[in-house]
Amino acid sequence: DIQMTQSPSSLSASVGDRVTITCRASQGIGNYVAWYQQKPGKAPKLLIYAASTLQSGVPSRFSGSGSGTDFTLTISSLQPEDVATYYCQKYNSVPKTFGQGTKVEIK
Amino acid sequence: QVQLQESGPGLVKPSETLSLTCTVSDGSISSYYWSWVRQPAGNGLEWIGRIYPSGSTNYNTSLKSRVTMSADTSKNQVSLKLSSVTAADTAVYYCASAYGDYAPFDYWGQGTLVTVSS
Numbered sequence: 001d002i003q004m005t006q007s008p009s010s011l012s013a014s015v016g017d018r019v020t021i022t023c024r025a026s027q028g029i030g031n032y033v034a035w036y037q038q039k040p041g042k043a044p045k046l047l048i049y050a051a052s053t054l055q056s057g058v059p060s061r062f063s064g065s066g067s068g069t070d071f072t073l074t075i076s077s078l079q080p081e082d083v084a085t086y087y088c089q090k091y092n093s094v095p096k097t098f099g100q101g102t103k104v105e106i107k
Numbered sequence: 108q109v110q111l112q113e114s115g116p117g118l119v120k121p122s123e124t125l126s127l128t129c130t131v132s133d134g135s136i137s138s139y140y141w142s143w144v145r146q147p148a149g150n151g152l153e154w155i156g157r158i159y160p161s162g163s164t165n166y167n168t169s170l171k172s173r174v175t176m177s178a179d180t181s182k183n184q185v186s187l188k189l190s191s192v193t194a195a196d197t198a199v200y201y202c203a204s205a206y207g208d209y210a211p212f213d214y215w216g217q218g219t220l221v222t223v224s225s
Contacts, residue, residue: 001168032209034211034212036152036212038152042217043201043215043216043217043218044144044152044201044203044212044215045215046211046212046213049210049211049213055213087151087152089152089211089212091205091209091210091211091212092209093209094157094165095154095165095167095168096142096154096157096212097154098144098151098152098153098154099151100151101151101152
């Protein structure tokens with residue numbers, strides 16, 4: 001099975017900072033990567049799919065890039081409401097594996 | 108938009124079978140792939156498996172021997188059964204939909220906590 005490795009596992013940044021989270025697949029998966037945001041006590045929410053396509057309603061400060069094995073989620077200007085855990089996921093084939101998650105906090 | 112609601116016992120005894128139902132509203136289950144995802148407290152997301160209402164299923168190899176998923180199109184529900192549970196199966200269980208075989212999970216239920224304990 002293809003593994004999805006996220007880094008870092010957690011980060012702390014100031015409001016307005018640019019934040020980058022990476023996800024690496026153990027084999028090439030094209031652009032079949034999604035990013036989810038999960039706030040405490042809530043279900044995950046789809047932010048980005050096809051590696052770089054913003055889901056409807058998601059603020060434009062979120063962006064995604066990458067293809068093959070290396071993917072990135074960027075928050076261009078961190079806001080207090082962005083405090084959450086972020087997960088990448090491969091969805092090209094089963095199993096639909098998630099990364100381990102990156103917890104984002106405000107410094 | 109599609110709404111999902113998980114339901115089932117919140118407490119299951121060790122060695123017994125966990126049974127959950129996901130009821131879908133404002134959409135037909137026949138149009139989507141339905142996955143179950145679980146999350147132990149303080150941990151990440153684990154994909155359990157999925158069903159397409161035509162009957163096709165795929166399961167995580169780590170759970171395959173204990174998982175059964177089914178769909179009832181007349182009730183617009185999908186179900187999960189996990190047998191021989193242990194404390195390691197204690198988690199929040201989510202159902203989620205994908206509009207295609209190679210599609211992300213665009214709708215999620217709110218999740219339901221299942222605790223395995225005697």
